[in-house]
Amino acid sequence: MGRIVGIDLGTTNSVVAVLEGGRPQVIASAEGGRTTPSVVGFSREQELLVGQLARRQLVLNPRNTFANLKRFVGRSWDELDEGSLSVPYTVRCNDAGNVRVVCPATEREYAPEELVASILRKLVDDAGTYLGEPVEAAVITVPAYFNDAQRQVTRDAGRLAGIRVERILNEPTAAALAYGFDRSVVKRVLVFDLGGGTFDVSVLRIANGVFDVKATSGDTQLGGNDWDRRIVDWLADAFQADHGMDLRRDRQALQRLTEAAEKAKQELSGVQSTPISLPFIATGGDGPLHIETTLERRRFEGLCPDLLDRLLRPVQRALRDSGFAAEDIDDVVLVGGSTRMPMVQEMVRTLVPLEPCQSVNPDEVVAIGAAVQAGILTGELRDLMLNDVTPLSLGLETIGGVMKVLIPRNTPIPVRKSDLFSTSEANQSSVEVQVLQGERSMASDNKSLGRFRLSGIPPAPRGVPQVQVSFDIDANGLLQVSATDRTTGRQQSVTIQGGSNLSEEDIAVLIAEAEQKATEDRRKRADIDRRNRAQTLVAQAERRLRDAALEVGPYGAERQQRAVELALRDVQDLIAEEARGSVDLAELELAVSQLQEALYGLNRRLLSERKADQGPLQGLKNTLGSLKDELFSDDEWDDWDRPSSDPWSTGSRRYTPPPYSAPRPLEPSGYQGSGSDRERPRGVVSRREPPPRRGWDEGDPWAER
Numbered sequence: 033m034g035r036i037v038g039i040d041l042g043t044t045n046s047v048v049a050v051l052e053g054g055r056p057q058v059i060a061s062a063e064g065g066r067t068t069p070s071v072v073g074f075s076r077e078q079e080l081l082v083g084q085l086a087r088r089q090l091v092l093n094p095r096n097t098f099a100n101l102k103r104f105v106g107r108s109w110d111e112l113d114e115g116s117l118s119v120p121y122t123v124r125c126n127d128a129g130n131v132r133v134v135c136p137a138t139e140r141e142y143a144p145e146e147l148v149a150s151i152l153r154k155l156v157d158d159a160g161t162y163l164g165e166p167v168e169a170a171v172i173t174v175p176a177y178f179n180d181a182q183r184q185v186t187r188d189a190g191r192l193a194g195i196r197v198e199r200i201l202n203e204p205t206a207a208a209l210a211y212g213f214d215r216s217v218v219k220r221v222l223v224f225d226l227g228g229g230t231f232d233v234s235v236l237r238i239a240n241g242v243f244d245v246k247a248t249s250g251d252t253q254l255g256g257n258d259w260d261r262r263i264v265d266w267l268a269d270a271f272q273a274d275h276g277m278d279l280r281r282d283r284q285a286l287q288r289l290t291e292a293a294e295k296a297k298q299e300l301s302g303v304q305s306t307p308i309s310l311p312f313i314a315t316g317g318d319g320p321l322h323i324e325t326t327l328e329r330r331r332f333e334g335l336c337p338d339l340l341d342r343l344l345r346p347v348q349r350a351l352r353d354s355g356f357a358a359e360d361i362d363d364v365v366l367v368g369g370s371t372r373m374p375m376v377q378e379m380v381r382t383l384v385p386l387e388p389c390q391s392v393n394p395d396e397v398v399a400i401g402a403a404v405q406a407g408i409l410t411g412e413l414r415d416l417m418l419n420d421v422t423p424l425s426l427g428l429e430t431i432g433g434v435m436k437v438l439i440p441r442n443t444p445i446p447v448r449k450s451d452l453f454s455t456s457e458a459n460q461s462s463v464e465v466q467v468l469q470g471e472r473s474m475a476s477d478n479k480s481l482g483r484f485r486l487s488g489i490p491p492a493p494r495g496v497p498q499v500q501v502s503f504d505i506d507a508n509g510l511l512q513v514s515a516t517d518r519t520t521g522r523q524q525s526v527t528i529q530g531g532s533n534l535s536e537e538d539i540a541v542l543i544a545e546a547e548q549k550a551t552e553d554r555r556k557r558a559d560i561d562r563r564n565r566a567q568t569l570v571a572q573a574e575r576r577l578r579d580a581a582l583e584v585g586p587y588g589a590e591r592q593q594r595a596v597e598l599a600l601r602d603v604q605d606l607i608a609e610e611a612r613g614s615v616d617l618a619e620l621e622l623a624v625s626q627l628q629e630a631l632y633g634l635n636r637r638l639l640s641e642r643k644a645d646q647g648p649l650q651g652l653k654n655t656l657g658s659l660k661d662e663l664f665s666d667d668e669w670d671d672w673d674r675p676s677s678d679p680w681s682t683g684s685r686r687y688t689p690p691p692y693s694a695p696r697p698l699e700p701s702g703y704q705g706s707g708s709d710r711e712r713p714r715g716v717v718s719r720r721e722p723p724p725r726r727g728w729d730e731g732d733p734w735a736e737r
């Protein structure tokens with residue numbers, strides 16, 4: 033099995049990690065961050081932006097920049113509350129009652145999972161760059177309290193991103209894996225996970241590498257965003273009272289308010305009061321209007337007591353279902369950025385009388401756990417075993433609209449359960465099976481995961497036919513349902529579709545589209561690379577010609593100099609033509625290779641000229657000269673010329689040689705912009721520009737001057 037990465041797909045930020053040498057490592061993004069903002073956007077030129085780049089345009093381009101998408105994953109329009117819908121971009125309900133995100137820049141609307149797929153794609157691409165090999169599979173974490181539809185849609189997002197989703201793993205379970213994978217202890221642990229948009233709590237027993245999830249509970253519509261919104265409302269209400277204007281109706285103002293609110297919230301985790309300054313937030317009759325205020329921690333806490341209350345029930349329920357009392361818990365592991373809020377930590381202390389464990393990084397622990405799970409799947413990590421549970425009860429609708437539970441919540445998975453049902457009317461030829469998930473007794477109060485029909489039941493009095501309905505939950509927590517008529521043996525089986533998302537056909541079309549786009553993107557990138565390489569080589573050839581003229585005079589190596597000049601002109605002409613869009617890139621590539629060859633000839637000629645001029649000692653000096661170019665940056669070059677800092681003499685300053693390859697001719701790596709061959713802006717005199725005489729008689733003839 034190839035490399036599998038672990039992905040924490042968060043509401044606010046996402047993280048990717050991998051197991052290296054048996055230890056999980058977080059992989060930095062291409063932009064250098066250890067977390068990637070879960071934001072997707074399109075620039076005005078329709079370019080897809082993901083992560084930090086998308087986050088940067090949140091305020092300036094709010095209608096085309098999409099954050100908090102996880103809140104919409106696997107949810108139908110009817111399930112969304114007011115809070116979820118107050119985003120600066122447009123979401124709408126399509127004819128099938130599904131959520132669609134509207135993007136004016138591309139004039140398209142997207143299923144939330146399509147956009148989420150772009151985040152996954154970026155994460156695996158960054159991981160592939162780090163690992164030096166493409167990544168094709170991942171363990172993706174989801175809130176433990178995600179229902180089947182939300183899990184299915186997360187898996188679909190993985191498929192749309194072109195990766196195999198080897199396992200859907202519950203976030204608190206992942207955190208527990210990270211917490212306990214290298215400890216050989218017996219502990220009862222409560223994982224309290226409050227992220228940007230979801231809340232989970234799980235109770236586990238960890239014993240010598242066996243992770244037994246005992247119970248899990250949570251709220252998939254509660255997270256740090258709700259705390260932000262309280263501050264937004266506080267600011268907007270005060271502004272409305274003063275100026276009669278509702279800032280929440282202006283997308284840009286709303287985005288600025290949201291960012292300022294989140295910043296203030298985070299600062300209040302460390303200080304007692306924080307200033308909030310939003311100049312030019314609106315324009316009134318008398319000119320620009322500003323917000324200048326201060327928010328105290330006490331006041332902030334006073335804005336959200338009900339949010340804190342919503343944390344209580346899931347913790348109590350998880351404890352009750354696990355069979356442990358609060359006093360039985362040995363450790364509380366805090367996960368998710370929102371657990372940094374002092375009011376949240378206080379609340380946790382009142383529920384479990386323990387100082388929460390501080391040994392895990394709440395932002396990274398879930399991805400690390402996912403990487404550990406990936407290690408278990410590949411066999412890299414042995415002696416670890418994970419037994420998870422299903423978070424919500426599963427059943428079907430029976431007569432009178434009552435839900436009959438087949439698999440109660442917190443049943444260990446994988447699991448298979450079945451039961452017998454019958455018809456409610458005489459000669460009924462078909463039954464409809466409506467699959468439900470939730471804890472309420474009436475079917476209509478629970479989440480409908482989908483329905484299917486078993487037909488062809490032979491005529492019989494009411495209650496006589498026997499239909500066996502089986503529920504299978506796999507290790508991902510994904511459900512498969514089948515119904516069999518025991519008389520005829522006729523069977524109908526379905527994998528439950530999210531009900532609120534893309535159909536299999538939609539997914540197939542989108543995957544094909546993405547593959548086609550990927551080929552197109554690759555081709556575009558290769559064209560750009562070719563063009564850039566040609567330009568870099570042109571600059572180098574120009575320099576080399578100048579250097580050759582200095583060293584051997586304009587006619588000293590005439591044949592080779594002429595060859596470079598001619599080849600150079602060809603490439604320059606083709607680049608100019610190419611800019612007008614009228615050139616075949618293959619032709620450019622051919623000209624580039626001819627120029628490379630000509631340069632190689634010139635370099636060889638210069639080398640042999642010098643060898644003829646110099647004794648054997650000079651040859652050694654030349655080699656050292658080229659070493660010097662390899663090892664030192666611009667600043668170091670100056671020092672090299674000063675005898676006191678000669679790096680070869682004793683007492684010189686210490687340095688770490690960069691990865692080093694032997695002195696080499698200019699092609700082909702020479703023009704790829706290695707440290708010593710970097711391009712400088714025209715007209716800027718580099719400190720490495722040598723005085724005319726120095727150079728050839730003591731340095732590497734091919735090093736850039």
Ligand code: AMP
Nearest residue numbers: 042044227228256298301368369370372
């Ligand atoms: P996560 O989903 O774990 O990345 O958590 C993101 C949430 O944590 C966002 O709502 C952040 O605003 C919140 N967060 C991060 N740092 C802090 C902090 N120091 N204080 C309060 N909330 C924070």
